[in-house]
Amino acid sequence: MEALKDQPVSRAAVRFGVPATTVQSWIDQGHLAAYRTDGGWMVYGNDIRTLFGQRPEGASWKDPLLTADDAAFRLKLAGAELDQLMQAGEVQPVRLPDGQLRFLGSEIERTALDAAVEAARPRALDRLLTPAEVAELFAVHPDRVGVWARAGLLHAIRSPGHERRFLEAEVLALRRQMTSTKTE
Numbered sequence: 536m537e538a539l540k541d542q543p544v545s546r547a548a549v550r551f552g553v554p555a556t557t558v559q560s561w562i563d564q565g566h567l568a569a570y571r572t573d574g575g576w577m578v579y580g581n582d583i584r585t586l587f588g589q590r591p592e593g594a595s596w597k598d599p600l601l602t603a604d605d606a607a608f609r610l611k612l613a614g615a616e617l618d619q620l621m622q623a624g625e626v627q628p629v630r631l632p633d634g635q636l637r638f639l640g641s642e643i644e645r646t647a648l649d650a651a652v653e654a655a656r657p658r659a660l661d662r663l664l665t666p667a668e669v670a671e672l673f674a675v676h677p678d679r680v681g682v683w684a685r686a687g688l689l690h691a692i693r694s695p696g697h698e699r700r701f702l703e704a705e706v707l708a709l710r711r712q713m714t715s716t717k718t719e
Contacts, residue, residue, distance in 0.1 A: 540580050544569070547578045552600040552637050566632035600629060600637035610647050620646070663692065663700040672710060683709075 548555040561567045562576065569578045601609070606626070607617045620626045626646055628636040670677040684691040684699060689709060691699040
């Protein structure tokens with residue numbers, strides 16, 4: 536088990552992702568034990584470990600804790616979507632003594648990476664469309680589809696012959712988006 540040294544209040548606050556005044560209030564309320572030195576208050580490492588004993592196995596005590604807003608921002612999610620990830624067990628929050636939730640930085644980074652890899656992976660059941668097939672769906676010239684791909688509206692997958700192919704699901708989603716924008 537990783538040893539955790541006693542920490543000054545300011546360093547503990549940074550680790551917990553809260554202001555130093557909050558850590559001081561936890562000490563005053565008896566949630567954390569601390570002792571006074573010439574340099575200020577020191578929080579006992581064992582109390583920090585007990586307070587955050589709910590950290591997942593193998594998580595480092597040096598791993599920063601993020602607010603829900605920071606975690607959602609890093610995952611490019613809305614707050615409700617972060618709640619869904621919590622309910623599904625994808626991310627596990629740490630509850631602070633005052634009831635606030637914090638998230639392990641490494642766990643959020645891992646979840647973001649997993650989501651990026653999953654989003655980039657073509658689905659086995661997704662049909663790949665040629666630029667001509669996409670152009671026919673939108674009633675445009677096939678060159679326009681290449682322009683959309685270069686602009687980032689559509690993600691192109693290159694075939695072994697270096698020709699563009701597009702995921703049918705992504706093309707249909709763009710078509711729905713474009714038609715809903717026109718009707719508004």
